Amino acid sequence: MIQAAKTYHVGKASITRIDELQLAAFKFDALYPGAEPQSLERHRDQLEAGSFDPVAGTFIQSIHSWLVRRPHHTILIDTATGNNKNRPEIPSLHQLNEPFLARLAAAGVTPEQVDHVLLTHVHADHVGWNMRLADGRWIPTFPNATYVFSGIEQAYGESLATGTQPTGTARPAPALGPALRKPADRVYDDSVRPVIESGLARLIAVDGGEVLEGISFIPTPGHSIDHASIRLVSGGEQALFAGDVMHHPLQVYEPSLNSCFCEFPEAAWASRQLSQGAGSGLQGALAIGCTGSRPSELDRERLPPRGCLLHRETTRVATFKMRLPVKPNEAPVRAAHPTSASFPPKPRASTATGSTDRRVASDDTGRSTCRNAAWDCSR
Ligand SMILES: [Zn+2]
Numbered sequence: 001m002i003q004a005a006k007t008y009h010v011g012k013a014s015i016t017r018i019d020e021l022q023l024a025a026f027k028f029d030a031l032y033p034g035a036e037p038q039s040l041e042r043h044r045d046q047l048e049a050g051s052f053d054p055v056a057g058t059f060i061q062s063i064h065s066w067l068v069r070r071p072h073h074t075i076l077i078d079t080a081t082g083n084n085k086n087r088p089e090i091p092s093l094h095q096l097n098e099p100f101l102a103r104l105a106a107a108g109v110t111p112e113q114v115d116h117v118l119l120t121h122v123h124a125d126h127v128g129w130n131m132r133l134a135d136g137r138w139i140p141t142f143p144n145a146t147y148v149f150s151g152i153e154q155a156y157g158e159s160l161a162t163g164t165q166p167t168g169t170a171r172p173a174p175a176l177g178p179a180l181r182k183p184a185d186r187v188y189d190d191s192v193r194p195v196i197e198s199g200l201a202r203l204i205a206v207d208g209g210e211v212l213e214g215i216s217f218i219p220t221p222g223h224s225i226d227h228a229s230i231r232l233v234s235g236g237e238q239a240l241f242a243g244d245v246m247h248h249p250l251q252v253y254e255p256s257l258n259s260c261f262c263e264f265p266e267a268a269w270a271s272r273q274l275s276q277g278a279g280s281g282l283q284g285a286l287a288i289g290c291t292g293s294r295p296s297e298l299d300r301e302r303l304p305p306r307g308c309l310l311h312r313e314t315t316r317v318a319t320f321k322m323r324l325p326v327k328p329n330e331a332p333v334r335a336a337h338p339t340s341a342s343f344p345p346k347p348r349a350s351t352a353t354g355s356t357d358r359r360v361a362s363d364d365t366g367r368s369t370c371r372n373a374a375w376d377c378s379r
Helices: 100-106 124-130 151-162 187-191 193-197 265-271
Strands: 007-010 013-027 058-070 073-077 116-118 131-134 137-140 146-150 201-204 210-212 215-219 228-234 237-241 355-362 368-375
Touching: 007 237, 013 100, 013 228, 058 100, 124 131, 124 187, 137 193, 146 151, 151 187, 151 193, 151 201, 187 193
Parallel strands: 073 116, 116 146, 146 201
Antiparallel strands: 007 013, 013 058, 013 355, 058 073, 131 137, 210 215, 215 228, 228 237, 355 368
16 A cells, blocks of 8 residues: 655645655766765765665665645646656666556545646656656646746757757757756657647746746756756745755765766756855755755754755755745846856766666565666766
8 A cells, every 4th residue: 555655844835755766876986977985975974864875885866756735736846757658778767667646646636636747857757747658649647737847948858859959049058068968868759748739838937936826946057958946935934846956965065066967067066056155046045954854853953054955856855944034026046157267176087887777666565676777877
């Protein structure tokens, strides 16, 4: 029997994580190629149990959605990987058959009840349940929802999917710095374009403005061309759903670490300076919780001053609650792009060639299975 996940509260909103997969795939060199191993050693004792396997030396990560319930809205933030998706280049995500919708039901929500799907970006493990396979064709999993996401992400994805040169808004801004990788193949075709064709998409400018009462998309580009962190304001409290700004709590302590998945590493680096410096729109924020299984148990003393994030990828809930004068209409300024001088020094030469991908498929009864497959981070 699938049990409902724990629910957290931010103001009048309740937040429940809907799990899809756990991954124990990456060692340090694979997730952060070229970075100094001391970055991990410095903070190994600060990492929560369950977020790092000290024996195998692998980071524990998860892929999941966040269910946000408010008095008048039922919202999903990101939609994980999805079943039946053809991802041969990413074996861990290939042809999944996970009880994601059963877990959503265990939380008390049917797909038809979801009225908004908010996407931080359009990578494979964030948009998959946008569509599901029925009678051989992709149909919207959440037929009554408005799918809200960046128009730039859509335009860029469309140009790559059709093999055309990105032009106009689809063209990466020079301020992003060089692109070192691109989104995975087929994701746009089976999980993004069908949303648009179904008439359910609402494409937005990621500029910090409210898209729904108390909800705004904050620019945190770099991991992808127009990655957004989604800010929820309710009852004088805030939560920030940070998407893939970070891939592990280690980056809370070491924000200079770029994961191998960042498409535009220089901009990704800048976006992790979220709560530092003028112009972020979050300055003055006080983080009151981070990386704990239960917010009430969080250890404030261990928090770095820059705060921490309600982190999309970690198995532990990292809550970014900020005590600040709430200004719902405040539009954060896009984080300043680092100059070449401020960007971290070039990493050391890496010998990493990939990772051992251990997919942990939980059956919700405490048993789990591990599967091994190559994960080529360069894809
Ligand atoms: Zn991503």
